[in-house]
Amino acid sequence: MCGVIGIYGNDDVVYEIYEGLIALQHRGQDSAGIITYDEMFHLKKGMGLVNNVFKEKNIIRLKGKMGIGHVRYPTIGFGSIEDAQPFYINYPFGIAMAHNGNVTNYYQLREILEKKFYRKLTSYSDVEVILNIFGVALEKYLNKKNLFSSLVSATRExxxxxxxxxSVVGxxxxYGIFAFRDPYGIKPLGFGKKNDNYAFASESVAFDMLDYRFVRDVYPGELIFIDKDKKVYSKRLRKQKHTYPCIFEYVYFARPDSVIDGIGVYEARLRLGEELGKECLKEDIKPDVIxxxxxTxxxxxxxxxxxxxxxxxEGLIKNRYIPRTFIMPTQREREIKVRQKLNPIKSEIENKKxxxxxxxxxxxTTxxxxxxxLKKAKAKEVYLAITCPPLRFPCVYGIDMMTRGEFIAKKYSIKKIQEIIGADKLIYQTIEGLIKAVGGEKRNNFCTACFTGIYPTKIKKEEIEKLEKERIKTKNYFIKGGEDEGV
Ligand code: SF4
Structure with a gap:
């Protein structure tokens, strides 16, 4: 999971991009980067939170009316500064790019680029592969008199x-800025406008913060291009019968004040509670407090x-200055952070179920x-109700749970998990409840692969295994980049 933003404004856009990245910070805390363009590209990226990476001196340097920004947590790659986005290539034109997602045939494409097109890459970031494929194709189909048609052909490739x-911004x-979204629409991407300024962002909350009007989602399989005169071109290049937005965005990742693919995240979470409440009613529990x-x-x-x-x-108070545990890279770091992060209000807990x-x-772990x-705070009994079903299958689309060895529900029954975590009752949402709650009246097709093992992009079992192996390898070699200043 990452966050992206792209803006074409009338003045230096770096300030808006910076603010937008702050609004998207929950989507990745590992690295941040901004590239702008006036007569040349200006790039700054580094490890850590947005406000740690960008200082006054960087912001002043990032000139230009066009810019894109990125916050990352790593999926493919080592999590080092070399993998931080955005990336750019010099030819054709000079193209900069950032994305949110995960390329499942990354290693195969990297090899093709190196062996067939003699393109040596500088990182293990998958956007560099997308960027180079796009660059090779744009060169092949280049028609300066009709740039949009060249971009259409390159995106088709x-x-x-x-x-x-x-979900790509570039x-x-x-000549302008562009965005496209994979044909299945797995990762979110919105399109916004303020006067004659245009923006793309992973979540609508970024438009709210910047006072842009949310125009609509970028459609799955669609390319949008804003040319240098601010003329908007768009074309849906692939129209799948069904599209599959990530259902986990609504459960956990996205901010509750965002609207993704027409569904309000907060409303989806309220409905998740309704469905979960029905599951709780089936159990023999009589809690004193929820x-x-x-x-989330x-x-x-x-x-x-x-x-x-x-x-x-409210019985658990969160220390807001500790990053989200789920997206912390190593198990040890996650364990320490949980303890630092939450503290119970004893008066609400003592002697209560x-x-x-x-x-x-x-x-x-959490x-x-x-x-x-809670037990230490003298709770009489602790029941745990979970708003989504058991996670059992690796996400190959950009969420850092790529290896199934990480899932407790892959290894153990619900009864056994209850025992391991020490709860007096463990209640999960059903898959039907999840889909009904998130989709409401609006849709019933989502990516649910991490719960069901049904992958919308029809990835082969061997490919998943390969990705899992690579993920384990890169995790083992994970380079801590705290001291790295960035570029
Ligand atoms: S596998 Fe799960 S987390 Fe990954 S995209 Fe699909 S629903 Fe989202």
Missing amino acids: VFKWVKGSY IIAD IPVPD ARAAAFSVSKILKVDCK ILVVDDSIVRG SREIVAL
């Missing part, structure tokens, strides 16, 4: 060659409380720590 998920030096794990489970906990007619209270609502269980915290 990307769709033909690149498998997986990718700059064509001197407590959400902040922040709060909306669902309100709905569970309504269904069960039990008060919902607590129903804790949380969004998901990946490795079980759940085990939370149950232990």
Whole structure:
């Protein structure tokens, strides 16, 4: 999961891109980067949070009316500064690019680029592969009199060659900015406007922050190009019968104040609570109080409380200055951070039967720590209700749970997980409840691969295994980049 933003404005856009990245910070805290263009590209990227990477002196240097920005957490690659986005190539035109997603045939494409097109890459970031394929194709189909048709052909080539998920933003030096979304629409990407300024961003919340009007989502398989005169071109190059937005965006990743593919994330979370509440009613539990794990489970906990007619209270307080645990790279770091992150309000816990609502269980680390915290605070019983079904299959589309060895639910039954995490009852959402809750009246097709093992891009078993192996390898060699200043 990453966050991207691209803006074509009337003045230096770096300030808006910076603010937009702050709004998208929850999508990745590992590195951040901005590239702008006036008569040349100006790039700054580094490890860490947006406000750590960009100082006054960098911002002043990043001149230009066109720019793109990126926040990352690593999926493919080593998580080093070399893999931080955006990337650019000098020819044709000069193209800069950033993306959110994960290329599932990355190693194969890298080899083709090196052996067939003699393109040596500078990183293990998958966007560099997309960028070079796009560059090779743009050179092949170049028609300066009709640049949009050349971009259409280049994007078609990307769709033909690149498998997986990718929501891309880019700059064509001197000519404009563009965005495209993979044909299955797995990762979100929105399109916004303010006067005659245009923007693309991973989540609508970035438009809200910048006072842009959210025009619409970029359609799956669509290319949008804003030329140097701010004329908007768009074409849907591939129209699949069904598209498959990532359902986990609504459960966990996206901010609750975002709207993705026409569905409000907050409303989806309220409905997730309604469905989960129905599951809780089937169980023999009588909680005294319902407590959400902040922040993602709060909306669902309100709905569970309504269904069960039990008060919902804040019983766990989050230290806001500790990064999200799920996207921390190593298990050890995750364990330490859970303890630093949450603290119980003892008066709400002592001698009570607590129903804790949380969004998901990946490795079980957080759940085990939370149950232990509550028991230490003298809870009589602790039940745990989860707003999504058991996670069992690796996500190959850009969420850092690429190896199934990481999933507690892959190895153990629900009863056994309950025992491991020390809860008195563990209740999961059903897959039907998940789809019904998120889709509401609007849609019932999503990517649910991490729950069901059904991958929308029809990836082969051997390819998943290869990706898992590579992921383990890169994780083992994970380079901590804290001291690296960036470029
Ligand atoms: S596998 Fe899961 S996390 Fe990955 S894109 Fe699909 S729904 Fe989202």
